[in-house]
Amino acid sequence: MEQTKIFLNESEMPRQWYNLAADLPTPLQPPLGPDGKPVSPDMLAPVFPMNLIEQEVSAERWIDIPEEVLALLSKWRPSPLHRAYALEKALGTPAKIYYKNESVSPPGSHKPNTAVPQAWYNKQFGIKKLTTETGAGQWGSALAFACALVGLECKVYMVRISFDQKPFRKLMMQTWGATCIASPSSQTDPGRGILAKMPDTPGSLGIAISEAIWEAVMDKKAETRYSLGSVLNHVMLHQTIIGLEAKKQLEKAGVKKVDIVIGCAGGGSNFAGLSFPFVADKINGAKIDIIPVEPSSCPTMTKAPFVYDHGDTAKMTPLLPMYSLGHDFIPPPIHAGGLRYHGMAPLVSQAIVEGLLTPRAIHQLECYEAAVFFAKTEGIICAPETSHAIAAVIQEAKKAKEEGKEKVILFNMSGHGLMDLTGYEKFFAGQLVDYALPEEEIKKSLQAIEGLPKPSMAKTGKW
Numbered sequence: 001m002e003q004t005k006i007f008l009n010e011s012e013m014p015r016q017w018y019n020l021a022a023d024l025p026t027p028l029q030p031p032l033g034p035d036g037k038p039v040s041p042d043m044l045a046p047v048f049p050m051n052l053i054e055q056e057v058s059a060e061r062w063i064d065i066p067e068e069v070l071a072l073l074s075k076w077r078p079s080p081l082h083r084a085y086a087l088e089k090a091l092g093t094p095a096k097i098y099y100k101n102e103s104v105s106p107p108g109s110h111k112p113n114t115a116v117p118q119a120w121y122n123k124q125f126g127i128k129k130l131t132t133e134t135g136a137g138q139w140g141s142a143l144a145f146a147c148a149l150v151g152l153e154c155k156v157y158m159v160r161i162s163f164d165q166k167p168f169r170k171l172m173m174q175t176w177g178a179t180c181i182a183s184p185s186s187q188t189d190p191g192r193g194i195l196a197k198m199p200d201t202p203g204s205l206g207i208a209i210s211e212a213i214w215e216a217v218m219d220k221k222a223e224t225r226y227s228l229g230s231v232l233n234h235v236m237l238h239q240t241i242i243g244l245e246a247k248k249q250l251e252k253a254g255v256k257k258v259d260i261v262i263g264c265a266g267g268g269s270n271f272a273g274l275s276f277p278f279v280a281d282k283i284n285g286a287k288i289d290i291i292p293v294e295p296s297s298c299p300t301m302t303k304a305p306f307v308y309d310h311g312d313t314a315k316m317t318p319l320l321p322m323y324s325l326g327h328d329f330i331p332p333p334i335h336a337g338g339l340r341y342h343g344m345a346p347l348v349s350q351a352i353v354e355g356l357l358t359p360r361a362i363h364q365l366e367c368y369e370a371a372v373f374f375a376k377t378e379g380i381i382c383a384p385e386t387s388h389a390i391a392a393v394i395q396e397a398k399k400a401k402e403e404g405k406e407k408v409i410l411f412n413m414s415g416h417g418l419m420d421l422t423g424y425e426k427f428f429a430g431q432l433v434d435y436a437l438p439e440e441e442i443k444k445s446l447q448a449i450e451g452l453p454k455p456s457m458a459k460t461g462k463w
C-alpha cells in the first residue's frame, strides 16, 4: 500500500525553534514608538511578559523549546505529513503534493503551536490572566485551550461578524474556561468609541486587538497581559516547529528537494511556520518558490505598500514595518475571517521586500471550489483560510501538468473547517461573490498612515 502519511514520534520532535531574523539578508527594521524612535523592550512590558519580549527582539538563530512546553505540545504533535495521492490523481498532475496537517490539534488549527508556549511563558512570569482578539475563532479557542492547560484566566474579544457566524467557536472557548465577547464591545474605551461612530460595524481584527490590549494595560494589579496569535516575531518563531518537523518527514519519505512551498497568510504565522526553515535554505542557495496566499478582497501583500503602521485600529501598538492597508481598514466580510487583517508580519514583509517570497491573491469563489475539491479527494473539510493555500496548490499542480514537470509541492493544511460550515452553506447556495478591493478604497484607507515614518526598501538584489 502507498504510504499516505509520514509520522514522527515524540522523541523526534524539534528541540529548538528557528528564528529567521538571524538569517535575513536585509535586517529586520525595529518597531517604533509614537516619537519615531525604536521601542525599547521595557516599553512593551505592560503588554507582554519579559521572557516573550526577549524572544521578540532576539537575533539568535535557534531558541530552545522548554521541556514542559514540548510535553504540552506532544498532546497532538508531531503532526502528520500527508502525501495527497488522491488530489494528485484527480488533477492528473505529475506534481507530488505533500501537506502538513495542522488540523489535528484539539482546537483544530496551527494556532496552539504558539498559544501553548505563550501561555506557559506568561504563567512562568507570574501572570494570572490573558486577553486576546480572535477573527475566525481559531486563535481564541487555541488560547482558551492553552490557558486551560497551564491554569490561566482567558478573555477573548471576537470580531463581531465571526461571533455571529460561528457560535460554536464561542462554546469551545467556554468549554475550556474562557470568556468570549463580541468586538466592538461596550466594555472598553476603544470599543465604546467605535460603537458610537459605527454601531453596525462587522468589526475587524484591528479593533478587537485594541480592546484586548486596553483591558490588559488597564489592570491595576498588572497581573493581566495580552497575547497575539500572529504578526509578531515570537509567534512566527513558535510556529517554525511545523516546517522543522516537515523537513524531517520529507527526509523520511526520501524527498531530496522541495520546489514549491505554499501557505495562506492572514497575519503570516502558519505560512511562516511552514516556510521559514525553507526560506533559510533559499538564502543558502536552494531554488524554491515560496508563496504566501491572501484573499483578493484583503490584498495586503499584493496591493498595499511596505510602511510603518500600527497593528491595531486604536494605535495602541508600536509602529511595525509591514505591508499594510492602513490600521483603519475594515475588510469586506468574506468568510475567511482569519485572513481579514490589514497588516502582515514584519518578518514575512521583510522577506517579501528582499524578494524571497512571491505573494499571490486569490478570489473567494476559486478558494471554495478548491476546498470542496480537496474535501472530495483528500477527505478533509478545510478552514476557509486554508482553502487559499489549496487553491494556489491546485494552480501550481495544473501548471506542473502543462509543463510536464514532476515538481514537489508542500503546503500547510492550517486548520479544519468543521466550525466554519456557514461559509460552505453560503457557497453552495450561490450567495458568495468575488470582491476585488478597488484602488480608491485602498488609497482612502492608507490616508490613516500619512505622515508616519517610512521603512527602508533596501534589498540585496539576489532574489
Ligand SMILES: Cc1ncc(COP(=O)(O)O)c(C=O)c1O
Pocket (backbone or CB within 6 Å): 109, 110, 135, 136, 137, 138, 139, 229, 230, 231, 264, 265, 266, 267, 268, 269, 270, 271, 337, 338, 339, 383, 385, 386, 414, 415, 416
Ligand atoms: C485555520 C487558519 N489558517 C490560517 C489563518 C491565518 O492566520 P495566520 O496568517 O497567522 O496563519 C487563520 C487565522 O485565524 C486560521 O484560523
